[in-house]
Amino acid sequence: MSAKLASIFNEMMNGGDVRTAYQNLEKWYRSMPSELRSLKQTEAESLFRRVGITFAVYGEGGDPERLIPFDMFPRVLTAEEWRKLDKGIRQRAAALNAFLCDVYGRREIIRAGRIPEHLVTNNEAYEKAAIGFMPPRGVFSHIVGVDLVRTGPDQFYVLEDNCRTPSGVSYMLQNREIMMRMFPQLFMENRIAPVDGYANALKKTLASVAPKKCMAEPNIVILTPGQYNSAYYEHSFLADLMGVELVEGQDLFVEGDFVWMKTTEGPKKVDVIYRRIDDSFLDPLCFKPESMLGVPGLMNVYRSGGVTICSAPGAGVADDKAIYTYVPEMIRFYLGEEPVLENVPTWQCAKKDDCKYVLEHLPELVVKEVHGSGGYGMLVGPKADKSTIEAFAAKIRDKPDNYIAQPTLALSACPTFVEEGIAPRHVDLRPYCLVGESIELVPGGLTRVALTEGSLVVNSSQGGGVKDTWVLAE
Amino acid sequence: MLSRTAEHLYWMARYLERAETTARLLEVGARNALLPDASGGYRNDWEAVLQAKSTLEEFRDKYGEPNQRNIETWLFFDADNPSSVLSCINAARENARVVRTALTAPVWDAINTAFQELKQHQRTERSKLDMTDLTEWTVRNCHLVRGCVLATQLRNDGYEFMGLGNSLERADNTARLIDVKYYVLLPSLSYVGSGLDQSQWALLLQSMTAQRAFNWTYSGEITAQKIAHLLILNRKFPRSLLSCVQWSCDHLDNLAALYQTGTRAQEVAHRLLEDLDRATVDDIFDEGLHEFLARFMARNAGLATTVQDVYLNGIPA
Numbered sequence: 200m201s202a203k204l205a206s207i208f209n210e211m212m213n214g215g216d217v218r219t220a221y222q223n224l225e226k227w228y229r230s231m232p233s234e235l236r237s238l239k240q241t242e243a244e245s246l247f248r249r250v251g252i253t254f255a256v257y258g259e260g261g262d263p264e265r266l267i268p269f270d271m272f273p274r275v276l277t278a279e280e281w282r283k284l285d286k287g288i289r290q291r292a293a294a295l296n297a298f299l300c301d302v303y304g305r306r307e308i309i310r311a312g313r314i315p316e317h318l319v320t321n322n323e324a325y326e327k328a329a330i331g332f333m334p335p336r337g338v339f340s341h342i343v344g345v346d347l348v349r350t351g352p353d354q355f356y357v358l359e360d361n362c363r364t365p366s367g368v369s370y371m372l373q374n375r376e377i378m379m380r381m382f383p384q385l386f387m388e389n390r391i392a393p394v395d396g397y398a399n400a401l402k403k404t405l406a407s408v409a410p411k412k413c414m415a416e417p418n419i420v421i422l423t424p425g426q427y428n429s430a431y432y433e434h435s436f437l438a439d440l441m442g443v444e445l446v447e448g449q450d451l452f453v454e455g456d457f458v459w460m461k462t463t464e465g466p467k468k469v470d471v472i473y474r475r476i477d478d479s480f481l482d483p484l485c486f487k488p489e490s491m492l493g494v495p496g497l498m499n500v501y502r503s504g505g506v507t508i509c510s511a512p513g514a515g516v517a518d519d520k521a522i523y524t525y526v527p528e529m530i531r532f533y534l535g536e537e538p539v540l541e542n543v544p545t546w547q548c549a550k551k552d553d554c555k556y557v558l559e560h561l562p563e564l565v566v567k568e569v570h571g572s573g574g575y576g577m578l579v580g581p582k583a584d585k586s587t588i589e590a591f592a593a594k595i596r597d598k599p600d601n602y603i604a605q606p607t608l609a610l611s612a613c614p615t616f617v618e619e620g621i622a623p624r625h626v627d628l629r630p631y632c633l634v635g636e637s638i639e640l641v642p643g644g645l646t647r648v649a650l651t652e653g654s655l656v657v658n659s660s661q662g663g664g665v666k667d668t669w670v671l672a673e
Numbered sequence: 674m675l676s677r678t679a680e681h682l683y684w685m686a687r688y689l690e691r692a693e694t695t696a697r698l699l700e701v702g703a704r705n706a707l708l709p710d711a712s713g714g715y716r717n718d719w720e721a722v723l724q725a726k727s728t729l730e731e732f733r734d735k736y737g738e739p740n741q742r743n744i745e746t747w748l749f750f751d752a753d754n755p756s757s758v759l760s761c762i763n764a765a766r767e768n769a770r771v772v773r774t775a776l777t778a779p780v781w782d783a784i785n786t787a788f789q790e791l792k793q794h795q796r797t798e799r800s801k802l803d804m805t806d807l808t809e810w811t812v813r814n815c816h817l818v819r820g821c822v823l824a825t826q827l828r829n830d831g832y833e834f835m836g837l838g839n840s841l842e843r844a845d846n847t848a849r850l851i852d853v854k855y856y857v858l859l860p861s862l863s864y865v866g867s868g869l870d871q872s873q874w875a876l877l878l879q880s881m882t883a884q885r886a887f888n889w890t891y892s893g894e895i896t897a898q899k900i901a902h903l904l905i906l907n908r909k910f911p912r913s914l915l916s917c918v919q920w921s922c923d924h925l926d927n928l929a930a931l932y933q934t935g936t937r938a939q940e941v942a943h944r945l946l947e948d949l950d951r952a953t954v955d956d957i958f959d960e961g962l963h964e965f966l967a968r969f970m971a972r973n974a975g976l977a978t979t980v981q982d983v984y985l986n987g988i989p990a
Contacts, residue, residue: 248789249782426771439774450675450987461676461987463830464932 208351208611209623210274220275220671221614223388228272228614228621236271236616239381243269246380252373252432267370268664273378273385274613274626274646281392281670284347284355284630285640287540290530292343292632295362295517297533299339303329303513313532314525319516323570326478326513328485332502335408336636339511340518341473342401343632344368347540349611356543356608358627360526362518363510364475367645367665368631369433372397372440374667375643390672392642397631398440401473404635405441409470410504412456417470419443420460422451424476424492434475448476453496458506471507478512520569520603521547544606548599557604558595561588564604565655566595579655581607610655613666615648625649627657628668642670676987678772679834683985685768685784686838689815692761694846696811698722699748699758701880703804706741719744725853726756745804750795758811762791777825780818787814830931836924837980844917844973850880851904852966874900881912898954901962906952914969918946921976928984936983941976 211221244266247253253264276284301308302319303326309316319325344365346358375394379386402419409417423434425447438445450460451469459466474481480490485498500506516522524545527538546553546564557564566578578591595602612623630644646666647657657663702722719739723729726748735753736743749758766788773781790810794802819839826832854877874895878884883903890909891899905914922942929935949969957965 249786250778426767435771435773444675444678445774446675447677450677463674463676463679463834463928463984 207609207623207625208349210349210611210613210626211623213352220277223385224273224275224614227382227385227388239271240616242381243271243377246377247373250373252369252436267659268650269374269377270615270624270648270650270664270666271378271381272614272616272621273667273669274628274648275669275671278671278673281642283539285642287355287357287538288343288345288630288632288640289638290534290536290539291345291357291360291526292340292634292638294526294529294533295343295360296338296340296634298529299362299511299514299517300333300337301533302516303331303339304333308529308532311532313528314522318521318525322516322519322522324478324513324515324519326516328498328502329511329513334511335410335507338408338634339514341404341408341509341634343634344629345540345632347628347630348543348608349626349628350609351611355540357526357540358543359520359523360518361629362514363477365629365631366430366433366475367629367647368397369436370665371631371643371645371668372436374645374665378667389669392670392672394641394643397641398437400633400639400641401437402441402443404633404639405471405473405509407636408507408509410507412504413470418468419471419473420446420451420469422446422448422472422474422476424480428475430475437473448480448490448492448494451494451497453494453500456500456503456505458494458497458500469506471509473509478515481508481512520567521549521600524603543608546604548595548602548604553604554595554599557602558592560604561592563607565607566591566602566604569601569603579607582655607655613646613648615650615664615666617652622652624652625655625657626666643668674775674830674834676985678775679830680981680985681768681772682775682831683834683838683980685765685772686835687842688761688765688768689784689818690839690842690846691756692758692765693812693815694850695726695748695756695758695761696808696815697880698725698850699745700805700808701876702744703741703808704879705876721853722748725849728754728756746799749804749807758807759791759795762787762811762814775831777821777827779821779825783814783818783821787818790814828927830928833924833928833931834984837921840917840920840924841973841977841980843912844914844921845970847881847904847912847914847917848966848970848973851877851901852963852970877904883910883912886910898958901957902954905957906949906954915946915949918942918949918973922946925980938976938979938983941979945972945976 211217211225217225247266247269253266298308306316306319308314309319340362342365344361344367346361347355348358349355371394405419406417419441420443421434421438423431423445425431428434435445444460446460451458452461452466453459454466458469458472460469476492479486480492482493482495482497483490484495486493497506497508498512501508501512524542524547527542530536530538546557548554548557557566560580561578562580562583564578564580566580568576578588580588583591610625610627613626614621615624617624626646626648628644628646630640633639646668647659647663648666649655649657649662650664651662654662659665699722702719706719719741720729723732723739723744728747731754732739732744732747735751736747747754747757751757752760752763754760766784769776769781769784776784794807794810822832822835826835854873874897875884877900878887881904886909887895887900887903890903890907903910903913907913908915908919910916922939925939925942929939
């Protein structure tokens with residue numbers, strides 16, 4: 200093992216000793232015969248297939264219904280570690296929402312000179328149709344997914360925020376479900392905080408932001424682009440758990456002051472839409488005229504308070520990578536607190552000095568597109584060859600505003616099943632924070648793991664897998 | 674319930690029933706080919722089987738003259754044939770997948786498992802596959818899904834729409850199965866008492882798992898009238914046309930009760946039921962069995978269209 204890997208924090212180990220939180224798991228792994236292991240792995244896969252937990256990849260040939268590789272070795276966070284994350288994530292979610300209310304309202308933070316105006320108003324995700332409208336309870340982003348990485352026992356960094364429609368929560372729930380089914384004794388030996396309250400909390404959150412015009416029990420729906428979307432399974436899974444209808448644009452229409460869905464008994468009023476489609480597809484009359492996924496006239500109803508859209512149109516401006524650098528500033532500005540969780544140090548190529556530094560240090564940096572996602576369009580300096588770096592440098596010079604750079608972090612690793620037994624693999628963590636009448640956070644999240652040795656890319660579209668994530672009960 | 678959800682449930686049930694009928698026909702055709710014919714060779718009923726599925730032309734275009742192996746491929750595995758077992762199970766599963774939230778876990782599990790197993794069969798070498806096993810597999814899986822629906826689904830509107838898809842499709846399929854063999858039921862003098870006659874009748878009953886039902890229900894010798902009565906007018910037989918229409922009426926009545934308002938669909942269904950209820954075997958043979966069946970299929974299809982119009986298109990009635 201290289202010296203470099205040795206300096207990486209292995210979450211199971213403390214020097215040569217196994218950390219207390221992992222001791223039971225380590226015994227469990229040692230006592231598991233290898234036949235049983237492969238048997239269980241097959242069982243897990245067939246469970247995923249049978250339940251239909253797949254993500255769809257169309258247009259690439261092969262089986263369009265793929266499985267995300269599931270690693271059976273759980274990742275463990277102690278109660279103490281979680282306490283800090285919990286506090287930091289709630290703080291962040293509150294600040295991000297305060298920021299959204301502000302930039303679509305009085306723009307205090309800009310006027311106070313704490314964030315440059317052009318970063319907000321010239322931002323593609325800044326939605327003009329949302330200016331001057333205050334959504335119920337002042338919440339724009341009802342589900343905030345905070346992506347975290349870890350570099351040491353006490354060092355977590357926020358890698359990015361997801362304020363629009365973060366996906367993956369169904370894996371958090373199903374990974375747990377499958378682990379409990381396959382290894383019930385593990386859950387007797389370890390006190391693990393449950394995550395299954397998520398659906399209920401989500402429904403409560405959505406109901407709490409129903410429009411004022413809604414007098415009765417709010418009718419909540421999930422709006423999906425349809426069965427060919429890669430996250431369709433998740434959409435239907437959440438609808439099922441909450442007991443609400445899963446609708447497509449074609450199922451909804453606008454008449455008078457409200458949105459209606461087409462049912463076998465005629466039209467039924469819709470009060471809250473948890474949309475899993477992008478802003479630009481919501482309403483062909485307001486955004487992309489060619490969108491077939493949305494509902495003509497929806498934005499008018501929204502702006503007149505006839506329906507709540509979650510997350511609110513325009514919420515994306517808060518999770519942009521250029522805005523990200525200012526989140527600690529938002530926390531100080533709106534909440535008067537010091538951030539609990541740190542940002543990864545970030546260079547903004549839009550700034551001249553930063554850009555110069557980035558171009559000089561490309562081989563040691565990770566460079567990302569400001570609006571990119573899914574691990575595409577990024578440069579991992581230490582892994583790239585000379586010509587790739589030169590080509591990327593040209594792209595940065597061409598459009599500096601489009602890029603940010605961060606140091607290559609020594610991401611922590613968790614024990615992961617591999618051919619020869621277990622080996623450390625890099626992981627990240629995405630908890631899901633709910634914002635409505637109150638802020639709710641279930642103890643846990645989605646751990647993604649880069650299954651290839653040495654790889655830092657955890658995205659499922661590029662060879663990443665998932666793990667069950669345990670938060671030990673107090 | 675969303676109209677689109679209801680529509681997917683309805684078609685899921687239709688496709689499952691259709692898959693089962695195709696499998697039954699395949700089994701009958703294969704058995705028939707084992708029987709000696711009058712000319713010293715074996716009988717070939719495959720054309721009739723293809724006709725029953727209205728797919729003879731498409732088959733000829735693709736494969737030419739019918740032979741058993743090609744027909745088995747066409748009816749079981751061929752994705753170009755919209756009523757092959759594969760196409761129907763894929764379509765049923767696709768409809769189910771879209772509305773998973775409206776299905777219980779056991780129902781989804783049953784459909785999805787059948788779909789996954791079928792993919793395995795598809796990858797298996799044909800010489801290692803036994804056609805009888807495959808048809809039995811199909812019928813068993815269709816039974817399993819219906820059983821899961823019966824045992825676990827909420828008795829809400831979704832349940833009624835699944836039932837409607839099932840009953841409307843079965844009515845159509847029974848009529849097709851009889852129609853393909855209608856000539857053996859004609860009380861023509863030349864056939865009476867001949868061995869051919871008996872085995873053809875047996876085959877028709879067999880295609881609907883009705884041999885035992887027939888023997889338990891009717892005494893005395895087997896006649897064309899009795900067989901026609903069993904398959905068309907007997908309320909005790911669960912695949913008879915009358916049973917299927919009664920079943921459609923029940924589901925529509927339940928919907929009307931649930932929604933506290935009736936629609937045109939109930940009227941159309943009950944008219945069809947009354948006419949069938951009044952009919953006698955003699956009336957049917959007087960009209961001409963083939964003509965009667967064609968008229969029935971058209972009315973049943975009309976009922977399906979009405980159901981589509983008033984419940985599934987999402988336009989307020």
